[in-house]
Amino acid sequence: MSGRVLVVDDELQILRALKVILRDAGYEPVAVATAEEALDAAATRPPDAAIVDLVLPDGDGIEVCKQLRAWSEMPILVLSAIGEEEQKVRALEAGADDYVTKPFGARELVARLAAALRRAGRTADEPTIAVDGLELDLARRVVRREGEEVHLTPIEYDLLRVLARNRGRLMTHRALLTEVWGPAYGEDIRTLRTHIANLRHKIEPAGRPRFIRTDPGVGYRFAG
Incomplete structure (x- = not known):
């Protein structure tokens, strides 16, 4: 499994960890820290998937999900802090495919991303x-x-x-x-x-x- 993955998180430590995790799993991470940067990066060179934090300095991940989903079917995973159940629901309703709760395990994150990419590759009209x-x-x-x-x-x-x-x-x-x-x-x-x-x-x-x-x-x- 490979592909370009847009990663959006304003916590530098988490952003660095995500880049290492994704590279080790064979993906090409594109790391940004704001909603504006995320949308610009996605428009310039559309990624194969996105991992989006729900809390960003210039907006929220839910709006990012909505805007990405408006023109793309790419898999979107959201990162959510424990206890943000209502935010998780809003993100999923905005078009996210799944969520990973912070703190997260590297294996779980990679497995959820791989599963989302597999689903995206399946035909929608299978009988x-x-x-x-x-x-x-x-x-x-x-x-x-x-x-x-x-x-x-x-x-x-x-x-x-x-x-x-x-x-x-x-x-x-x-x-x-x-x-x-x-x-x-x-x-x-x-x-x-x-x-x-x-x-x-x-x-x-x-x-x-x-x-x-x-x-x-x-x-x-x-x-x-």
Whole structure:
């Protein structure tokens, strides 16, 4: 895995660490300290991915995410301090693909970046998604587990389809509710949790979440 990665953070120590981590992993880091520099660098020579801190001296990472996402499908990871749950959600809704919490481990960061780049390289119109014995035939709206058809309600199927087509990416509660139910249901988290529980009961091994992972207070992601 290789490519140019835009890194945006105003903490010099973290910026240096990120440059070393990315170079050791085979990437070409482009390091900047402000939102303005980030947008200029991205426009001058578009990177393959971006890692953006949420707190910047001339703005915030959320606005950077919005502006990058307005013209690019590049993977965007946000860096977030512990306890900034609402900021994480806002960043994901602004177009970020994932977040890494400070302090972060080098291996986790590289793994999340590599996964985001892999997802970006997949075709969006694949007719079938198969992961560890679970198969979604998107053209026929059929789900099978270990070769046996699983009967899902329309809502359960739509939830699984959205999660699977964004597999590996954290989907916020609001994003799932809006896409499956519509904008008017964006705050109905209790309904979402009920349907996720029912869906898990049908597709997961008993008591062992394999496909649908929970990010507490933020949303869900489909592992694969």
